Amino acid sequence: METIELRRIWNTLAKEKLIDKDLAKENILEIITQKSNGVINKLQRKHQLDFNRYLGVVIFMPFVILFLIHRDSQGLLTHGSSVPGGPYVIPCLIEAFMIYALWSIKRNIDFMKRTYNAGTLKESLVKMKSYFETITKKRTGTILLMAILAFIEVDTLIRMGGIENMNFSLNGPYIFESYFSVFIILLTISVPFIVRLDIKRYTDLLRDLDQTLEDLDEKE
Amino acid sequence: MKDEFTDLLYQNQGIVHKVCNIYFRDRLEKEDYHQELIIQLWKAFPSYHGTAKFSTWMYRVCINAAIDIMRKEKFQLKQVKLSEVEIDHISSADDTNQTNKEKLYSAIDKLSSIDKAIIALYLDEYTYKEISEMIGISVSNTGVKIQRIKTQILKSFENGNH
Numbered sequence: 396m397e398t399i400e401l402r403r404i405w406n407t408l409a410k411e412k413l414i415d416k417d418l419a420k421e422n423i424l425e426i427i428t429q430k431s432n433g434v435i436n437k438l439q440r441k442h443q444l445d446f447n448r449y450l451g452v453v454i455f456m457p458f459v460i461l462f463l464i465h466r467d468s469q470g471l472l473t474h475g476s477s478v479p480g481g482p483y484v485i486p487c488l489i490e491a492f493m494i495y496a497l498w499s500i501k502r503n504i505d506f507m508k509r510t511y512n513a514g515t516l517k518e519s520l521v522k523m524k525s526y527f528e529t530i531t532k533k534r535t536g537t538i539l540l541m542a543i544l545a546f547i548e549v550d551t552l553i554r555m556g557g558i559e560n561m562n563f564s565l566n567g568p569y570i571f572e573s574y575f576s577v578f579i580i581l582l583t584i585s586v587p588f589i590v591r592l593d594i595k596r597y598t599d600l601l602r603d604l605d606q607t608l609e610d611l612d613e614k615e
Numbered sequence: 616m617k618d619e620f621t622d623l624l625y626q627n628q629g630i631v632h633k634v635c636n637i638y639f640r641d642r643l644e645k646e647d648y649h650q651e652l653i654i655q656l657w658k659a660f661p662s663y664h665g666t667a668k669f670s671t672w673m674y675r676v677c678i679n680a681a682i683d684i685m686r687k688e689k690f691q692l693k694q695v696k697l698s699e700v701e702i703d704h705i706s707s708a709d710d711t712n713q714t715n716k717e718k719l720y721s722a723i724d725k726l727s728s729i730d731k732a733i734i735a736l737y738l739d740e741y742t743y744k745e746i747s748e749m750i751g752i753s754v755s756n757t758g759v760k761i762q763r764i765k766t767q768i769l770k771s772f773e774n775g776n777h
Contacts, residue, residue: 398765401719401738401765401768402738402740404715404716404719405719405738405739407716418625418628418653419625420621420622420625423620423621423624423625423628423653424617424621426650426653426654426657427617427620427621427653427654427657428617433647433650433651433654433655434644434647434648434651434684434688435651435654435684435687436651436654437647438687438688438691506687506690507687510655510658510659510679510680510683511679511683512655512658512659512676512679512680512683513659513662513675513676513679514679514751515675515748515749515750515751516675516678516679516682516729516732516749516750516751517750517751517752518751519679519682519683523683523686596690600686600689600690603686603689604686607727607728607729610727610729611729611750611751611752612752612756
């Protein structure tokens with residue numbers, strides 16, 4: 396089979412339309428004016444929803460801290476003897492994690508918005524690669540920071556007597572606190588792994604870009 | 616500017632169909648992909664200065680946008696379900712009476728995203744020089760790649776796409 400035959404088949408193929416019919420000029424105008432039904436827009440909306448949810452928690456946590464300060468001023472809080480910052484440390488660290496999560500989603504939204512469509516295919520790939528390199532450079536530092544925060548949080552919980560007073564018996568006085576402590580421990584331990592997974596997605600994409608660029612330059 | 620863009624796109628919308636067909640034929644929400652390419656073309660339109668043919672510029676933007684969309688979906692770990700079209704397509708791949716058209720689709724489906732772009736441009740009779748300018752590689756490299764892809768496609772035809 397020769398090129399002419401391939402082109403003949405291609406031309407038949409090219410007459411097939413992905414959607415049922417050609418768009419009228421009014422439809423084209425409607426699409427570019429509304430800008431709302433594309434695939435990327437849907438992904439962006441999903442991220443925006445997550446962003447709003449995390450933002451809610453970030454805004455809510457200072458109120459929790461204020462509430463604790465209020466209870467403390469009434470002498471209703473017990474202080475861990477050797478913990479600087481006492482009962483405020485845990486909410487502050489949760490706030491730190493949430494701010495990280497918020498920043499991470501913001502970064503994903505930013506990625507969704509980025510397009511390099513006007514240059515050559517190679518230029519677009521190189522620009523995308525450079526963007527991802529900037530992001531992934533800080534990966535080791537971020538994992539380390541999250542691991543340190545998780546350690547401080549668990550350590551604080553232990554010092555405050557959160558482990559000693561654990562009691563899961565139904566009529567026990569600390570049942571709620573005990574379950575809450577377990578939840579906090581699991582959450583904090585999992586955070587560095589979540590961060591690692593998040594970063595892995597960027598690393599995989601970078602590897603994929605590298606491979607594509609390599610293939611592009613390759614000459615058999 | 617909107618009117619100018621609408622007119623040009625209306626005259627050349629076959630390119631959007633072609634690019635969608637080679638990159639997103641197996642997707643469920645086909646209209647969304649079609650619309651996304653039009654949105655990306657509109658966003659890139661200020662960069663079109665009329666020095667090249669509109670169809671050439673449009674092909675380049677569409678291919679860039681299609682590959683970009685696929686990469687973003689992969690990043691989001693978005694599950695792409697098999698559509699009826701693809702199921703038909705797979706079953707027809709086993710059919711001994713498979714048409715040449717289906718064979719070509721199957722062969723193109725197996726190519727990498729870059730190779731898909733190169734062969735689509737080649738089959739649409741763009742010259743090696745034009746293809747090399749759109750992709751961003753040398754003319755000689757383009758020639759080598761086209762020969763390799765053609766061999767791959769023809770081999771696929773001979774083997775009945777298995």
